[in-house]
Amino acid sequence: MHIPPGAIAREWSALVETARVDEYLAHMRTTSYDDYVTLDGNLRTSIHARDLGDGRTEVRVLSVWRDLAAIRAMSGDDLTRPLSYPDDDEYLLAQPQRVRLWTVRHHERGDGGMQTPVGAVVREAIALVETVRVDEFIVHMRATKHDDYSGSPGIIRSGITTRDLGDGRSEIRVTSIWEDVESIHHLVGDDISIALAYPDDTDYLLEMPRRVLHWVVR
Numbered sequence: 001m002h003i004p005p006g007a008i009a010r011e012w013s014a015l016v017e018t019a020r021v022d023e024y025l026a027h028m029r030t031t032s033y034d035d036y037v038t039l040d041g042n043l044r045t046s047i048h049a050r051d052l053g054d055g056r057t058e059v060r061v062l063s064v065w066r067d068l069a070a071i072r073a074m075s076g077d078d079l080t081r082p083l084s085y086p087d088d089d090e091y092l093l094a095q096p097q098r099v100r101l102w103t104v105r106h107h108e109r110g111d112g113g114m115q116t117p118v119g120a121v122v123r124e125a126i127a128l129v130e131t132v133r134v135d136e137f138i139v140h141m142r143a144t145k146h147d148d149y150s151g152s153p154g155i156i157r158s159g160i161t162t163r164d165l166g167d168g169r170s171e172i173r174v175t176s177i178w179e180d181v182e183s184i185h186h187l188v189g190d191d192i193s194i195a196l197a198y199p200d201d202t203d204y205l206l207e208m209p210r211r212v213l214h215w216v217v218r
Contacts, residue, residue: 003043003064003107009161010071010101012082013060015094021049021057024091025218028061031085036063041070048122048215056093060215064104071101102161102173105138108150109157116156121178122215125195128207131170134162137204138172144198146174154183169206177217184214 016024025047037045045063052058065071071079082096089095129137138160150158158176165171178184184192195209202208 003104003159005104005106006067007043007104008065008068008071008101009062009104010065010099011060011062012096012099013058014088014092014096015052015056016059016091017093018051018055018057020091021059021218024059027087027091028085031087032083033061036074039070039074041066041073046116047218049218050213050215059218068101075099100163102163104159104161105134106142106146106160107157108147108159116177116217117179118217119180120156120217121181121184122217123176123178123184123192123212124173124215125209125212126171126173127195127201127205127209128169129172129205131164131168133204134170134172138162140200140204141174141198144200145196149176149187149196152183152187154179154186174209181214 028047033045033047036042043064043066045061048060048062050058050060068079075081075083079101080098082099084095141160146158146160149155156177156179158174161173161175163171163173181192188194188196192214193211195212197208
């Protein structure tokens with residue numbers, strides 16, 4: 001399904017013991033997830049996991065919605081309130097924090113088609129830009145890198161989302177989904193946690209991208 005500009009990405013995450021991730025995902029699907037993805041206005045939903053290397057795993061639900069009204073119909077007036085379900089406390093080391101909402105600015109299909117297979121790798125880099133320069137930076141980014149990046153071998157799809165921080169700054173996030181880690185290595189080299197930089201990025205950014213995060217699609 002094509003994701004139109006202006007759609008809203010909604011994300012929350014929680015901490016689970018690594019040894020219990022599969023158990024928690026099974027619980028989530030039986031109590032909430034399967035119903036959640038059929039709600040009106042839900043364009044796409046996926047579950048990602050990131051092993052923190054200390055016996056804990058961060059589990060994230062990332063959903064994309066037609067508009068804020070569709071999210072409000074699901075969650076109520078407090079759009080940043082995470083939903084809770086029976087027996088969540090039995091699995092979670094830490095409850096979900098406030099939900100983060102991002103506006104979809106650009107979405108592009110890669111060579112891998114539209115389906116996201118279990119085991120695919122999500123790569124994300126976030127930078128800070130002045131809110132008044134968001135559109136200008138997106139034009140720069142697409143002209144210098146993003147559209148070529150989206151055609152890299154092994155990429156399934158990519159997208160750009162933004163989040164207004166309310167203080168004159170916005171976060172801009174580039175998300176790409178890859179068939180496997182080897183495809184990412186082919187693009188960026190041995191250290192896949194390094195964000196790619198391009199000419200004139202510093203002319204726009206208040207803060208360069210932090211270390212890139214990688215998630216596994218579950």
